[in-house]
Amino acid sequence: MSDHRALIAALRRPPSSRAAAIDALGDVPLLRAALDEFERSTIDTARAGGASWAEIAAALGLASRQAAEQRRARLGGTPGQRQQGVDKLHRALDTLAHLLDNATDTHGNGRVALARDTVRLALDAPPGQQIDLARLAIEDLRDYARERPRIAAAVRRVAVLTRH
Numbered sequence: 001m002s003d004h005r006a007l008i009a010a011l012r013r014p015p016s017s018r019a020a021a022i023d024a025l026g027d028v029p030l031l032r033a034a035l036d037e038f039e040r041s042t043i044d045t046a047r048a049g050g051a052s053w054a055e056i057a058a059a060l061g062l063a064s065r066q067a068a069e070q071r072r073a074r075l076g077g078t079p080g081q082r083q084q085g086v087d088k089l090h091r092a093l094d095t096l097a098h099l100l101d102n103a104t105d106t107h108g109n110g111r112v113a114l115a116r117d118t119v120r121l122a123l124d125a126p127p128g129q130q131i132d133l134a135r136l137a138i139e140d141l142r143d144y145a146r147e148r149p150r151i152a153a154a155v156r157r158v159a160v161l162t163r164h
Contacts, residue, residue, distance in 0.1 A: 089127075097119045
């Protein structure tokens, strides 16, 4: 039996207790990411081997080659490409943090102080949490950034990098 078939068989057995169920739920995001990576790499391997989009669509149970192409596009880039996106966001957040640290008119503005702290937290957070924290920070900075072009540009850059 292949490894992926053994995994399917294991996943069909429900957890036996509340604690096991809660523990298993914690693994769901990891399983989704692993499954996406498996599907992405399998499609790419099939295509590199000469498989048509129609063949891939049939194997995935999709109605058309266009659906298979769209599915692959939704899966996103390779791990290296995703890491580049993480690195770009980190640099953009670092720039924004530097600008906020050096802004002279932030004292007494609780929302800006909160955003500055949130940006600092985002810099140390794992990628998924980093995106969530970055979105919260830019929301808090929108009004403040309107009259500050450099901060506005940094906020826009972070906003672009955190869109789906």
